[in-house]
Amino acid sequence: MPQRLDYEAIAPRGIRALGDVYRYIACSGLDALLVELIYLRISQINSCAYCLDLHTKTLLEKGVSSRKLGVLQAWREVKATFSARECAALAWAESVTCVRETVIPDADFRALSEVFSEKEIVDLTIAVGLMNLFNRLAIGFRRMSDPLDS
Numbered sequence: 841m842p843q844r845l846d847y848e849a850i851a852p853r854g855i856r857a858l859g860d861v862y863r864y865i866a867c868s869g870l871d872a873l874l875v876e877l878i879y880l881r882i883s884q885i886n887s888c889a890y891c892l893d894l895h896t897k898t899l900l901e902k903g904v905s906s907r908k909l910g911v912l913q914a915w916r917e918v919k920a921t922f923s924a925r926e927c928a929a930l931a932w933a934e935s936v937t938c939v940r941e942t943v944i945p946d947a948d949f950r951a952l953s954e955v956f957s958e959k960e961i962v963d964l965t966i967a968v969g970l971m972n973l974f975n976r977l978a979i980g981f982r983r984m985s986d987p988l989d990s
Contacts, residue, residue, distance in 0.1 A: 841982050842982065843981060843982045843983060844980070844981045844982045845981045846981075847977055847981050847983075858970065858973065858974070861966065861970050862970060864963075864966070865963060865966060865967045865970065868959075868960075868963040869959075869960070869963070870960060870963055870964060870967070871925075872902070873899070873902055873904060874925060874926060874929055875967055876895055876898050876899050876902070876904075877899065877904070877912070877926060877929070877930070878929050878930060878933040878964070878967060878968065878971070879891070879895045879967070879971045880892065880895035880896060880899060880909070880912060881912055881913075881915075881930055881933055881934065882933055882937050882968060882971040882972060882975065883895055883971065883975055884912065884913050885934065885937050885938065886937070886972065886975040886976075886979065887979070888974075888975040888978050888979050890978040890983050891971070891974060891975055891978055896909060908921055908922075912930075915927065915930050924954075924955050925955045925956065927951075928951045928952045928954070928955050928956065929952070929956075929964055931948050931951060931952070932948055932949075932951075932952045932961075932964060932965070932968070933964075933968045935948045936965060936968045936969070936972075937968060937972055949961075952964075
């Protein structure tokens with residue numbers, strides 16, 4: 841499938857601004873593995889092949905087991921595999937990503953509030969929004985460098 845637009849070349853200032861947000865999240869104090877895990881889960885929900893490949897590679901390189909990544913999509917069924925913070929963050933990421941269907945329930949916010957500070961919740965929500973935007977750019981403009989062939 842050919843790329844529709846090279847959005848990085850067409851709007852470099854906009855992409856740099858998104859990079860600034862990405863760097864903010866990286867320096868926010870949130871655990872880097874947790875952030876990558878939610879990035880991967882969001883990319884699963886959105887079916888973004890480019891981001892699925894990217895975040896899977898990153899998590900494997902950082903030592904996350906392939907077994908854990910293999911059950912990520914069904915994390916609610918194997919909660920013992922994930923920490924309380926990971927479960928709360930994954931539930932939040934799913935609710936925010938699927939906002940039209942979920943309307944982000946109070947129960948998800950309460951669960952998140954039990955294990956994250958207010959600043960962490962805001963930063964996590966920024967990260968969720970950012971990954972959703974990156975997924976939409978990659979999918980919308982067909983960023984498909986076919987990572988599996990490289």
